[in-house]
Amino acid sequence: MIGIVGGIGPMAGVDLYKQIVENTIAATDQEHLPVLLASLPNEITDRTSFLLGLTDKNPASALARVVMLLNNAGCTHVGIACNTAHAPQIYEPMVALLAIMGSRVELVHMIEEVIRQITLHPAQPQRIGILSTIGTYKTRIYQNRLEAEGLTPEVLDLPLHEALPQRAIYEIKAANTHIPQQPVDLVNEAILHLKNQGADAIVLGCTELGMIEERLDLQGLATFNPNLILARTLIERTFPHKLKHVLERG
Amino acid sequence: MIGIVGGIGPMAGVDLYKQIVENTIAATDQEHLPVLLASLPNEITDRTSFLLGLTDKNPASALARVVMLLNNAGCTHVGIACNTAHAPQIYEPMVALLAIMGSRVELVHMIEEVIRQITLHPAQPQRIGILSTIGTYKTRIYQNRLEAEGLTPEVLDLPLHEALPQRAIYEIKAANTHIPQQPVDLVNEAILHLKNQGADAIVLGCTELGMIEERLDLQGLATFNPNLILARTLIERTFPHKLKHVLERG
Numbered sequence: 125m126i127g128i129v130g131g132i133g134p135m136a137g138v139d140l141y142k143q144i145v146e147n148t149i150a151a152t153d154q155e156h157l158p159v160l161l162a163s164l165p166n167e168i169t170d171r172t173s174f175l176l177g178l179t180d181k182n183p184a185s186a187l188a189r190v191v192m193l194l195n196n197a198g199c200t201h202v203g204i205a206c207n208t209a210h211a212p213q214i215y216e217p218m219v220a221l222l223a224i225m226g227s228r229v230e231l232v233h234m235i236e237e238v239i240r241q242i243t244l245h246p247a248q249p250q251r252i253g254i255l256s257t258i259g260t261y262k263t264r265i266y267q268n269r270l271e272a273e274g275l276t277p278e279v280l281d282l283p284l285h286e287a288l289p290q291r292a293i294y295e296i297k298a299a300n301t302h303i304p305q306q307p308v309d310l311v312n313e314a315i316l317h318l319k320n321q322g323a324d325a326i327v328l329g330c331t332e333l334g335m336i337e338e339r340l341d342l343q344g345l346a347t348f349n350p351n352l353i354l355a356r357t358l359i360e361r362t363f364p365h366k367l368k369h370v371l372e373r374g
Numbered sequence: 375m376i377g378i379v380g381g382i383g384p385m386a387g388v389d390l391y392k393q394i395v396e397n398t399i400a401a402t403d404q405e406h407l408p409v410l411l412a413s414l415p416n417e418i419t420d421r422t423s424f425l426l427g428l429t430d431k432n433p434a435s436a437l438a439r440v441v442m443l444l445n446n447a448g449c450t451h452v453g454i455a456c457n458t459a460h461a462p463q464i465y466e467p468m469v470a471l472l473a474i475m476g477s478r479v480e481l482v483h484m485i486e487e488v489i490r491q492i493t494l495h496p497a498q499p500q501r502i503g504i505l506s507t508i509g510t511y512k513t514r515i516y517q518n519r520l521e522a523e524g525l526t527p528e529v530l531d532l533p534l535h536e537a538l539p540q541r542a543i544y545e546i547k548a549a550n551t552h553i554p555q556q557p558v559d560l561v562n563e564a565i566l567h568l569k570n571q572g573a574d575a576i577v578l579g580c581t582e583l584g585m586i587e588e589r590l591d592l593q594g595l596a597t598f599n600p601n602l603i604l605a606r607t608l609i610e611r612t613f614p615h616k617l618k619h620v621l622e623r624g
Contacts (some may be wrong), residue, residue, distance in 0.1 A: 126412075133403040134395045136445045138388055139412070144382045153383040153547060161391070161411040162447075165377075165403045197412075197447050286538045297403060301396045 126358050127160040127199030127229065129190050131165035132183075132206040133297045136331030136351065140205040142354030147368050160199055162190050171208035172259030172290075184214050188221035195229045201361050202229045203354045207329050209255060210235045211263040215243070232361060234354045238327060239269050241353050249346050253278040253323030255289040255314055256330045266269055266329055278323040279313060288314035289333070296332040308339045319343045375408040376608050377479065379440050381415035382433075382456040384589030385546045386581030387600065390455040393605030397618045405492045407613055410449055413441050416442060421458035422509030422540075434464050438471035445479045453604045453609050457506060457579050460485045461513040480600045482611065484604045488577060489519050491603050495575070501597050503528040504571030505539040505564055516579055528573040538564035539583070546582040558589045569593050 126144065130137015141161050150156045164306060169184040173179045185210060209215065210233065219231070242252060252275055254266045267277040280288065292307035292314075299307075311333060325346040328334050334351040359367045365371050376394065380387015391411050400406045416437040423429045437459060444452050458481065459465065469481070490500060502525055504516045517527040530538065541566075542557035550559075561583060565576060577595040578584050584599040609617045 131403065131406065131409075134406045134409075135392075138391055138395070141388055141413075142385075142551055145388070151548045153381065153418070153420065156381065156384045156413070156415040158416055159381075159411075159413045160443075161409075161412070161413070163391075163406070163409045165406040166408055168404070170403065193410075193447055197443055289576075298401045301392055 125160060125199045126362055127194030127197075128161040128200040129160065129187060129194070129202065129204040129206075130161045131163035132168055132171065132209060132277030133332060134163055134297060135301065135335060136205045137161055137297055139331060139335050140351045140355055143352050144359060147356050147359055149368050150368050157359065157366060159272065160194055160197055162193055164190050169236055171206060171211070171214060172257045174209055175208065175213060175259035175263050182214060183209065183218060184218040185221060187214070187218045188225060191218070191229060191231070192225050192227055192319070193220055195227045198214070201232060201358055203232045203358050205331050205351060205354070207234060207265070207331060207350055208259040211265050213263060232354060232357050232360065233348050234268060235265055237353050237357045238348050238350045239273060241247070241348055242275065242325065242327075243269075243273055245346055247324075247346050251276045251278050251304060251323050251325070252316030253321070253345070254328045254329050255311065255326065255333055257293055258286060258290045260329055261285055265336050266327060278318050278321050280317055284314070284317060288317075289330070293330050293332045297333065303336055308336050311336065311340050315340065315343055315345070319345060375410060375449045376612055377444030377452040378409065378411040378442070379437060379444070379452060379454040379456075380411045381423070382418055382459060383582060384413055384415055385551065385585060387411055387413050388580060389585050390453060390601045392607060393602050397481075397606050397609055398601055398616050399618055400461045400616070407609065409618060410444055410447055412443055414440050421456060421461070421464060422507045425458070425461055425463060425513050426447045431455035431580070432464060432467060433459065434468040435471060437464070437468045438475060441468070441472055441479060442475050442477055449479055451482060453482045453608050454484065454526055455581050455601060455604070457484060457515070457600055458509040458579060460564055461509060461515050463513060464528055480611065482604060482607050484518060484600050485515055487603050487607045488598050488600045490585060491598055492575065493527065494575075495596055497574075497596050499575030501526045501528050501569070501573050501575070503565070503568030503574065503576045503595070504579050505561060505568075507543055508536060508540045510579055511535055512617050515578060528568050530567055534564070534567060538567075538596075539580070543580050543582045546585065553586055558586050562585065562591050564595055565595070567589065569595060577579035
């Protein structure tokens with residue numbers, strides 16, 4: 125059974141679940157996969173606030189409790205629908221806690237899977253533009269992993285990153301299901317900047333950004349949606365014969 | 375914590391979850407409610423096939439197992455995102471099994487809540503058109519409860535019911551997330567028939583139909599979406615101060 129740590133934000137967990145449904149070969153209800161989505165947003169501190177030092181409370185312990193809930197309910201593979209939660213400052217203590225708590229689930233690491241897809245992409249992109257929260261940006265989650273693969277991360281200057289993707293992400297969180305045009309415009313502006321800086325690919329490195337992918341002007345750049353990649357990996361690891369052929373855009 | 379029995383179909387459980395998010399007063403991730411969505415579609419027999427005698431396997435036992443999973447994970451209130459599962463032939467044995475298994479959750483009964491909203495509606499509709507699966511239709515789930523309230527159910531003749539809503543529902547299930555125009559047209563035709571028969575309200579009595587509500591031509595009739603009503607009741611019973619003011623259309 126697949127487990128999803130959702131609620132961070134609530135619609136990002138839903139989006140991951142939808143991506144699993146959409147990428148599963150199934151024509152009837154019964155042909156779909158067993159999935160448990162645990163959304164306990166009230167217990168999980170804002171990841172970016174923690175990474176910026178605005179709160180001392182590491183969301184790692186609440187995240188570990190949610191993973192254990194999924195473990196105890198019978199999940200074998202778990203994905204966390206939040207890029208920022210994969211910052212080593214959060215992810216590593218969470219993994220340590222899970223070992224102590226006796227978790228047996230296999231965690232699928234969203235960022236590692238995105239990096240793998242970038243290295244496998246037929247267009248062989250070299251300069252990878254990153255859109256994310258300030259938490260993901262400042263902890264260099266993507267930058268470090270890309271550089272380790274010999275690729276060049278492209279990011280905006282900090283003031284621009286705050287004014288465009290960071291602002292857009294929190295506007296999407298506040299809007300929930302009916303997302304207005306403003307965050308779409310902000311992200312489009314960010315994409316243009318990254319393209320002008322030389323980026324030949326874009327990582328929508330925050331689950332909220334994946335939710336507006338179809339409304340974005342991606343400037344023809346190869347685009348990587350971490351929630352889509354995580355969904356496909358979760359299917360591949362549990363029920364590989366049920367995985368649809370590539371749906372990826374870009 | 376709110377529990378959702380999803381997976382029947384998969385997108386109906388997602389829709390119920392989305393309706394909960396959309397009807398919750400919240401501007402940050404942390405202000406959203408704790409929800410667990412269990413989607414185990416592979417174990418649950420098609421409800422309509424059972425009610426029509428096409429299979430002997432009552433989905434009640436698999437449904438009870440999913441409710442117990444939610445109970446054991448700490449849910450206090452549970453909703454089942456499927457109208458047909460509320461047929462007494464399924465619902466009553468499920469409740470009996472849950473008592474034996476020691477369930478402590480409060481089940482929120484979708485159909486009872488829809489009936490309550492119909493009787494409270496300011497337009498006081500009297501002739502209630504019902505769109506549903508053949509399973510819900512033939513077991514008279516809505517018809518019996520409406521008549522008990524002194525209201526008149528309006529349904530299509532069986533051949534028309536099979537050709538329009540029943541067909542549309544299974545087309546929506548097969549399509550998953552990208553629903554084509556054909557089922558929308560079929561349901562619009564069904565609504566016109568019901569209006570011509572004298573209906574002054576419509577119940578979208580299958581969770582798949584609620585998913586296309588915004589694309590339907592509802593002919594100005596008062597409309598009741600069971601997933602929306604169930605979502606609002608679940609919030610009301612758990613965190614009443616978080617319930618948004620009425621969002622209902624129609």
